[in-house]
Amino acid sequence: MALTGLQIFKLMPKTNCKKCGHPTCLAFSMALASSKIALDACPYVSDEAKEALGAASLPPVLKVTLGAGEKARDTGDETVLFRHDKRFFHPTCIAVSISDSLSDDEFEEKLSKINDLEFERVGERVSIDAIALNNDSGDADNFLKKAKIVAEKGKYFPILISSSVEALTSAVVATKAQRPLISAATVDNWEAVSKLAKENDCPLVVRGEDLDATASLAEKVSQVTKNIVLQTNSQNTVQKLSDLTQIRRQAIRKKFRPFGFPSIVEVSAKSPLSQIAEATTYMSKYASVVIINTCEKAHILPLCAFIQNLFSDPQQPAQVVPDIYPIGDADDNSPVYCTTNFSLTYYTVEGELSSTKMPAWLLATPTDGTSVLTAWAAGKFNGEKIAEFMEEIKLSEKIKHKTMTIPGYVAVIKAPLEEKSGWKVLIGPNEASGLPAYAKANNA
Numbered sequence: 001m002a003l004t005g006l007q008i009f010k011l012m013p014k015t016n017c018k019k020c021g022h023p024t025c026l027a028f029s030m031a032l033a034s035s036k037i038a039l040d041a042c043p044y045v046s047d048e049a050k051e052a053l054g055a056a057s058l059p060p061v062l063k064v065t066l067g068a069g070e071k072a073r074d075t076g077d078e079t080v081l082f083r084h085d086k087r088f089f090h091p092t093c094i095a096v097s098i099s100d101s102l103s104d105d106e107f108e109e110k111l112s113k114i115n116d117l118e119f120e121r122v123g124e125r126v127s128i129d130a131i132a133l134n135n136d137s138g139d140a141d142n143f144l145k146k147a148k149i150v151a152e153k154g155k156y157f158p159i160l161i162s163s164s165v166e167a168l169t170s171a172v173v174a175t176k177a178q179r180p181l182i183s184a185a186t187v188d189n190w191e192a193v194s195k196l197a198k199e200n201d202c203p204l205v206v207r208g209e210d211l212d213a214t215a216s217l218a219e220k221v222s223q224v225t226k227n228i229v230l231q232t233n234s235q236n237t238v239q240k241l242s243d244l245t246q247i248r249r250q251a252i253r254k255k256f257r258p259f260g261f262p263s264i265v266e267v268s269a270k271s272p273l274s275q276i277a278e279a280t281t282y283m284s285k286y287a288s289v290v291i292i293n294t295c296e297k298a299h300i301l302p303l304c305a306f307i308q309n310l311f312s313d314p315q316q317p318a319q320v321v322p323d324i325y326p327i328g329d330a331d332d333n334s335p336v337y338c339t340t341n342f343s344l345t346y347y348t349v350e351g352e353l354s355s356t357k358m359p360a361w362l363l364a365t366p367t368d369g370t371s372v373l374t375a376w377a378a379g380k381f382n383g384e385k386i387a388e389f390m391e392e393i394k395l396s397e398k399i400k401h402k403t404m405t406i407p408g409y410v411a412v413i414k415a416p417l418e419e420k421s422g423w424k425v426l427i428g429p430n431e432a433s434g435l436p437a438y439a440k441a442n443n444a
């Protein structure tokens with residue numbers, strides 16, 4: 001049974017040193033009782049207390065690492081049900097499935113498309129995370145051959161899916177250096193497959209017919225290995241969503257240990273757009289790995305963007321380092337545009353300016369990651385602040401001319417900015433989408 005905050009407090013050092021990020025040991029104990037922090041955040045807790053705290057010292061959802069080396073991804077280790085309570089830590093892994101029944105040429109072609117599923121968005125590299133190989137052929141030798149290809153040529157960690165223990169065994173042994181996710185231990189094969197996972201140090205999917213069967217199976221498998229990812233055999237979207245939600249809710253609210261692991265789900269939809277809609281449903285609540293079949297870039301990018309937003313810290317707006325950035329082959333005669341350092345604003349403006357193929361400079365002023373009008377309303381994006389920043393980075397020493405374009409929405413700061421900076425200020429369009437036409441019209 002879960003301990004209360006006061007029961008935990010009795011075992012804490014009571015020095016109130018604040019090293020854990022909480023003002024007192026009591027506040028830390030309360031946070032630990034509600035699973036908002038892990039016990040190891042306190043560096044001074046004694047071994048006796050760790051032992052006495054038992055399950056309370058474990059995170060409600062264990063961290064499980066899938067894959068190895070550069071392809072490895074951490075899953076689980078989440079402490080809240082709602083992002084606004086704190087944040088979600090480990091982004092859902094996107095896995096794209098590939099069938100071993102494809103011909104050799106078709107297989108290579110799809111693998112090559114999967115390997116190409118990476119993008120740059122708001123200054124970050126985003127991509128899929130895993131390649132799920134399905135043993136549709138039912139042939140163990142063919143599965144082994146294709147598993148080796150995925151392990152050698154695939155850019156993402158492998159998931160090996162087969163109902164045959166024989167096929168799984170040969171493929172896992174041949175690719176164990178990649179720590180493939182083995183799918184799956186079921187009520188019929190769990191002893192042999194758990195042993196296979198344990199001996200080769202690979203994570204393992206535990207799949208029951210329903211929630212009760214999955215909990216009972218997870219309890220048995222966890223005696224052999226703790227590298228578990230949970231799955232139920234539910235077939236429709238509503239039931240899958242309900243299962244994923246129950247698994248996470250029981251783990252975090254009730255500390256129900258058999259559900260204290262990451263989860264995996266496969267979309268049922270056939271059409272690519274329905275697959276994407278279904279996948280985002282599961283990512284919202286609370287899949288750690290989602291398997292889809294489409295491998296078109298236009299379908300995958302929205303999923304990556306969704307994950308990027310869902311797993312950001314809601315208390316920390318995405319921002320770029322305040323500075324002056326070149327666009328194209330900018331030199332000291334190129335025009336200067338001014339915006340804020342909110343990532344979405346900055347990269348929207350940067351994208352529009354880049355599309356003109358005209359060199360320019362983009363000044364990302366420090367506004368704590370807020371957008372143009374928000375920053376202006378908060379007094380962070382006005383003539384004085386921008387002029388101060390121009391002075392701080394010695395902008396006049398880098399640029400020969402003294403003309404700058406500001407967003408049309410804040411035309412009101414033109415006069416004070418001219419007065420404080422000594423630069424001539426031009427009023428640009430309200431929206432970034434108007435910049436290409438503006439740049440060409442001004443030959444700026």
Ligand code: SF4
Pocket residue numbers: 012013014015016017018019020021022023024025028041042043044045
């Ligand atoms: Fe108390 Fe440990 Fe936090 Fe220090 S780090 S305030 S001892 S819980």
